[in-house]
Amino acid sequence: MASGLDSFVNHTVSIITSDGRNFIGTLKGFDQTINIILDESHERVYSTASGVEQVMLGLHIIRGDNVALIGLIDEELDNRLNLANMKAEPLNPVVH
Amino acid sequence: MLPLSLLRTAQNHPMLVELKNGETYNGHLVSCDNWMNINLREVICTSRDGDKFWRMPECYIRGSTIKYLRIPDEVIDMVKEEAIVKNKGRGDSKGMRGGQNQRNRPAARGNFGGRAGKAPGQGGGNRPFQKQKPKQ
Numbered sequence: 460m461a462s463g464l465d466s467f468v469n470h471t472v473s474i475i476t477s478d479g480r481n482f483i484g485t486l487k488g489f490d491q492t493i494n495i496i497l498d499e500s501h502e503r504v505y506s507t508a509s510g511v512e513q514v515m516l517g518l519h520i521i522r523g524d525n526v527a528l529i530g531l532i533d534e535e536l537d538n539r540l541n542l543a544n545m546k547a548e549p550l551n552p553v554v555h
Numbered sequence: 556m557l558p559l560s561l562l563r564t565a566q567n568h569p570m571l572v573e574l575k576n577g578e579t580y581n582g583h584l585v586s587c588d589n590w591m592n593i594n595l596r597e598v599i600c601t602s603r604d605g606d607k608f609w610r611m612p613e614c615y616i617r618g619s620t621i622k623y624l625r626i627p628d629e630v631i632d633m634v635k636e637e638a639i640v641k642n643k644g645r646g647d648s649k650g651m652r653g654g655q656n657q658r659n660r661p662a663a664r665g666n667f668g669g670r671a672g673k674a675p676g677q678g679g680g681n682r683p684f685q686k687q688k689p690k691q
Contacts, residue, residue: 476622476623478575478622487556487561487631488556488557488558488560488561489558490557490558490559494558494559494591495558496556496558496561496631498628498631499628516625517625517626517627517628518625518626518627518628518630518631519623519624519625519626520558520561520562520623520624520626521622521623522591522618522621522622522623522624524575524619524622525575525622525623
């Protein structure tokens with residue numbers, strides 16, 4: 460089955476879930492319902508009070524129901540970001 | 556690699572399951588199925604706010620209520636590539652279904668045909684039945 464996600468496998472991706480969280484990790488696999496295997500993952504927690512906080516998480520299976528967006532990360536650009544100085548409003552959950 | 560293959564490989568390993576309602580369940584995975592329904596043993600349930608805890612020996616979680624599962628890192632290195640075996644299985648089962656359907660349909664037609672064929676032959680049987688009708 461052809462899917463646009465094939466080209467993301469074994470690359471670093473950013474996943475935004477429908478509860479408004481942002482997971483970064485290596486996409487190791489997916490299936491037809493967009494269940495996702497995310498390896499060496501961490502969560503980026505955004506706030507307006509302080510810089511972006513990174514929480515190490517490890518190996519995850521994220522259920523497809525909960526996935527809102529999957530983006531390919533340009534690692535070179537990502538490494539240049541100074542997350543400690545970045546402030547942003549946290550995302551709101553998706554309202555169904 | 557398929558997420559459900561990884562989950563199957565994680566059987567007998569500890570894991571954290573977060574549900575869509577925010578509750579988390581920590582326990583050892585006993586079994587899982589193709590819908591991500593899972594059985595956990597020695598479970599600690601934590602409320603959404605993390606302020607209440609429940610211990611239970613066993614629980615069953617419907618797959619559709621899961622947000623994500625957190626699995627020990629080493630499990631991903633233990634996944635056996637089952638893709639080929641699974642495809643064979645699916646192919647066989649499809650073949651089986653097709654075969655059963657094809658067998659059932661002619662059999663069903665045959666049965667009806669048989670009855671229809673006998674009915675005219677039992678004309679003698681039909682007449683008394685028709686006679687009985689006006690009586691009743």
